[in-house]
Amino acid sequence: MRFQAPKGVSEYLPPRSSSFEVVRDRLLAPAKVAGYQLIELPIFEDTELFTRGVGGSTDVVMKEMYTFEDRGGRSISLRPEGTAGVMRAVIEHGLDRGQLPIKLFYAGPFFRAERPQAGRYRQFYQAGIEAIGIDDPVLDAEIISIAHQGFVSLGLKRFVLKITSLGDTESREAHRRDLVSFISTLPLDDETKERAERNPLRLFDDKRETIRAAMTSAPILMDYLTPPSREHFLTVQSLLKRLDVPFEIDPRMVRGLDYYTGTTFEFIHQDLGAQSGIGGGGRYDGLMKELGGQSLSGIGFGLGIDRVLLACEAEGVELEVGHSPTLFLIPLSSAAESEALYLATDLRKGGVHVDIAFGERGLKGSMKAADKRGAKYVIVIGDDELLERQAKIKDMSTGESESIRLLASEIASKILR
């Protein structure tokens, strides 16, 4: 019996896993220097958290959740996204009673039972941040520019930022009234009607051509923004311009999750085909209250690490991945192998990247291995070298060798010069 990974999951093996690591860390670096702190949460939660938080009318909850009964008969779901869980933890642990905004970041796997295709997986990875407790356009601009900075720091160029505003409650209610009466004039099947009753905005997101065509003349939320909502959105735009973050306004954007209000955004990469969304986010005014907490606003984003890596590969950007050893030790006997381990351990304590040729591959095979690994220096340790505590260190770029004592301090000062 040969096992295979479950269908549609993304997996990262060496050497590509190092690129994945670089992407994840670079995406989060701008958040760390802006004071966001790590939050590490469970991968499964009470199903009801997502039904209430993400929304019962969304594809994510209706069709894509991995839901099961645990041994205690509770309904559990693998997390399809991160914001609902973060809000659950904030409320449960009373973080909202401390300093506001609460600024958090996370990275990890998320699960959606979608039809697998290039860039769309059933287990995928997001890097996300959330700022909870303050409703201020400056915070919206901070969040968006942090995401932008992450993409730029990777060297990505071929992406665009789309933004819109879903307004405040008053804006959305006025729009909803007109949208519902517009939708009532459309010939819809019962299932679609039922969906539209739960959230009429979902019809903007329908993939069927007839519905897409019909929705082109539907009323647009942007035209219903109240003066304060309009003002908030205009401030975000002028801040983004000042921060050199280019954007387009997309009044028809519909995010796949129901909690969004106010400023909402998506980053689209131009070389990724159908699954082009490399990140998205927005403000969520009602989420904390909906989940049983006080009424505080929040804003955040989730960036798709898998897709950002694909985007880097599509653009051919070089991710500087440092997995070549600085020093490769080649022991020629078992006594030399132990000595190599002592030396390597001492050097590694000082942060030097050292690898050892394990297994009896002989000198030729081991030199080949050092070359393949991209080692900068090689030291061969045979019985004579052990006896004399002296060996030759070879600079692999010039091919030159010189004598060196088998002392970690001496070796370190040579190769770190």
Ligand code: HAM
């Ligand atoms: P989302 O737009 O559903 O937002 O997901 C964010 C990103 O995750 C997407 O832009 C995409 O890059 C990636 N992604 C989503 N589904 C898949 C998949 N099946 N395969 C590969 N990548 C995928 C959220 O999840 C929100 N929680 C973001 C947020 C945080 N909003 C406010 N705070």
